[in-house]
Amino acid sequence: MKGDSLLLIGRRLLQAAPVVMGIIVVTFVLTRALPGDPAVFFAGPAADEQSIAEIRASLGLDKSWPEQFWIYLQNLSRGDLGKSISTGQPVLEELTTRLPSIVITSRQPSSFARVCNPY
Numbered sequence: 001m002k003g004d005s006l007l008l009i010g011r012r013l014l015q016a017a018p019v020v021m022g023i024i025v026v027t028f029v030l031t032r033a034l035p036g037d038p039a040v041f042f043a044g045p046a047a048d049e050q051s052i053a054e055i056r057a058s059l060g061l062d063k064s065w066p067e068q069f070w071i072y073l074q075n076l077s078r079g080d081l082g083k084s085i086s087t088g089q090p091v092l093e094e095l096t097t098r099l100p101s102i103v104i105t106s107r108q109p110s111s112f113a114r115v116c117n118p119y
Contacts, residue, residue: 024072024073024076028068028069028072032065032068037052037056037061038059038061038085039052039053039055039056039059039061040052041085042055042059043055079092080092081095
């Protein structure tokens with residue numbers, strides 16, 4: 001019985017691996033294919049070419065896409081999800097501060113449905 005459960009879990013993890021890898025590839029490509037230059041955004045409207053180039057280098061945008069993707073995979077494996085564009089804070093920190101309110105908000109409709117549903 002226990003061996004069957006472990007085998008099922010192992011199969012499910014193997015089935016999920018291509019999906020997870022696909023999601024990683026799609027998110028990487030979408031973030032790189034967006035219009036505009038993130039370095040210009042971070043530098044601000046009054047930035048000169050030298051400061052934009054420095055920001056581009058610090059973000060790793062001066063490297064080729066395969067190099068950027070390898071760095072992206074290494075950062076994901078360490079749990080480094082990058083920095084938020086809007087706040088500049090680490091994304092993981094943003095998620096942990098907002099997760100409690102997300103959980104509460106997502107549970108309220110299901111609790112309401114259980115109370116109101118007569119079946």
